[in-house]
Amino acid sequence: EVQLVESGGGLVQPGGSLRLSCAASGFTFSSYAMHWVRQAPGKGLEYVSAISSNGGSTYYANSVKGRFTISRDNSKNTLYLQMGSLRAEDMAVYYCARGVGSGPLPTTFDYWGQGTLVTVSS
Amino acid sequence: DIQMTQSPSSLSASVGDRVTITCQASQDISNYLNWYQQKPGKAPKLLIYDASNLETGVPSRFSGSGSGTDFTFTISSLQPEDIATYYCQQYDNLAPITFGQGTRLEIK
Numbered sequence: 192e193v194q195l196v197e198s199g200g201g202l203v204q205p206g207g208s209l210r211l212s213c214a215a216s217g218f219t220f221s222s223y224a225m226h227w228v229r230q231a232p233g234k235g236l237e238y239v240s241a242i243s244s245n246g247g248s249t250y251y252a253n254s255v256k257g258r259f260t261i262s263r264d265n266s267k268n269t270l271y272l273q274m275g276s277l278r279a280e281d282m283a284v285y286y287c288a289r290g291v292g293s294g295p296l297p298t299t300f301d302y303w304g305q306g307t308l309v310t311v312s313s
Numbered sequence: 314d315i316q317m318t319q320s321p322s323s324l325s326a327s328v329g330d331r332v333t334i335t336c337q338a339s340q341d342i343s344n345y346l347n348w349y350q351q352k353p354g355k356a357p358k359l360l361i362y363d364a365s366n367l368e369t370g371v372p373s374r375f376s377g378s379g380s381g382t383d384f385t386f387t388i389s390s391l392q393p394e395d396i397a398t399y400y401c402q403q404y405d406n407l408a409p410i411t412f413g414q415g416t417r418l419e420i421k
Contacts, residue, residue, distance in 0.1 A: 228357075236349075236357065236400055238410040252409060286356055292363075298404040299347050301368070303356035 193217040193302045195287050200307030207277050207311075213270040213287030213304055221245070221265040224290035224297050227272050229283035230306075239285070240272065241296045248295050255281075274309070282311045315339050315403055319413030325421045332388040334416045336401035341381050345404045348377055348386045351415075352397045360399075361386065396420055 199211040213225070227239040240261040241250040249261050260273040270287050285307055288300035316339040326332050336346065344364040349357040359368045361377035364384055374389045388395055401413040 235415045236351075236402075236412040238412070292404070294406055298410050299359065299362045300349075300357070300402075301359050301362075303358070305356055 193289070195289065195302055195304035197285065197287055197304045197307035200285065200309045202310045202312065203277055204313050205278060205311055208273070208275045209277065209309060211272040211274065211285055211287075211307055211309070213272075215268045215270065215289075218289070220263075220268040224295075225263060225270045226288045226290050226298070226300060227261065227270075227285055228288055228300070228303075229281075229285045231280075231283045234283075237283070241290065241298065242270070243295055250296055277309075277311045279311050282309060284308050315342060315405060315408045315411055317401055317403055317411050317413040319401055319416055321416060322414065323417040323419070325419045326391050327421045328391055328393060330391045332391050332395075332418065334386045334399055334401075336379075336384045336386070336413050338382045338384070338403055340405075342403045342405045344380045345406075346377075346379070346384050347402045347404065348375075349400045349402065350395075350397045351400065357400065391418075391420075393420060 258276045289302040290297040292299040318337045346364045348361040351357040
């Protein structure tokens with residue numbers, strides 16, 4: 192059974208940093224691109240970042256470029272999102288998702304984690 | 314960025330009704346369009362990929378159609394468990410991924 196379990200969310204002050212993790216199981220993690228998608232409270236879905244299966248290619252939405260870093264450790268079956276210079280508008284539930292489809296960064300999300308809440312407040 | 318205009322934003326229907334949601338892209342995205350269902354407090358779930366393909370395990374009352382800029386998502390006979398918010402998502406390789414704003418579906 193495919194499982195994605197996020198962790199690392201919590202309360203952080205504006206300007207602070209936080210690292211999210213997503214532990215994967217039930218599939219060959221190193222064969223899949225992985226993604227982060229977020230959802231602000233009561234709002235819709237916003238795409239954040241992607242990383243290719245071998246970590247060689249990454250993508251960032253303009254809203255987080257230069258502040259967030261996506262990475263993965265295929266030996267630990269874990270995806271990460273290092274978030275810095277956090278702003279109030281970054282407050283959201285962050286989901287990791289597995290990507291399937293064609294291309295270097297397949298972007299059909301067939302499995303999602305349960306999400307982890309990041310609260311940015313002083 | 315490609316804008317996805319989803320309508321309606323909310324919808325109330327009766328059990329057994331046929332429900333239709335539309336999604337319009339601001340430019341041609343071929344069939345690079347997915348549909349997701351999100352129940353309250355839960356993660357989104359993939360229902361339809363590549364505009365018209367039913368994800369494994371998803372009931373056949375769900376369907377999708379369209380190409381280019383205009384897409385349709387249909388529930389042929391609404392069931393109580395279908396209460397959720399539905400999102401379209403485009404994934405044209407030459408543009409950032411974007412989602413529609415969502416359609417909240419309620420039982421009348």
